[in-house]
Amino acid sequence: MKKEYPLNKNIKNHLLLGIILCLWVFVFLFFAEPFDIHKFTTTEKLIFLPVYGVIQGICYCLPIWYQNKFKNSIWRVKNELIFIVLMIIFGFGINFLFYKNIVAYNEPDTYEYYHYFKWIYAPALAIILPFIIIGRYVMGKFFENEIKTDKKKIIIKGKGKYDLITLHMDELVFIHSSDNYVDIFFTEKNILKKKNT
Secondary structure (H helix, E strand, O other), X not given: OXXXXXXXXXXXXXXXXXXXXXXXXXXXXXHHOOOOHHHOOHHHHHHHHHHHHHHHHHHHHOOHHHHHOOOOOOOEHXXXXXXXXXXXXXXXXXXHHHHHHHHOOOOXXXXXXXHHHHHXXXXXXXXXXHHHHXXXXXXXXXXXXXXXXXXXXXXXXXXXXXXXXXEEOOOEEEXXXXXXXXEEEEEEOOXXXXXXX
């Protein structure tokens, strides 16, 4: 639980994952037709199923406020589990309200909380949750690798706006200073090169 867990701290990437999740949920529900969706008319599918997708996308984005509290500290497995639980709670509540007040409004014999969770929401989670967990983990690993790569880079700027060179630390050989310029010696594909700035 106290073990570090990879986290992408860029909120834009999480919003993008929320949009992808929204589209994926809609497409899955429309074509697979689980949970009695085959009883819907095509018009009802085109009205209700995009809303279910949007709800899931929003429910993924809602706990980002919790995640954002840790942007300057270490994200741990327990934090990831809390994020997932918050997402599930928001998702269940909003999905149930949408089902009860819009999809099945004035319908006889609708699901109550327990049955809706057991027969609709839990099976949907079994399909959606692996996508979310894998997506977050891959994004976190990618973000960690980017940070490690960026830390090994050095940027040397000259006087001009476009007078700069970006090198990995292991490519830099040495820097020689003269009157009003600097000679930078570096390797590129194992060939020694020189640049003046």
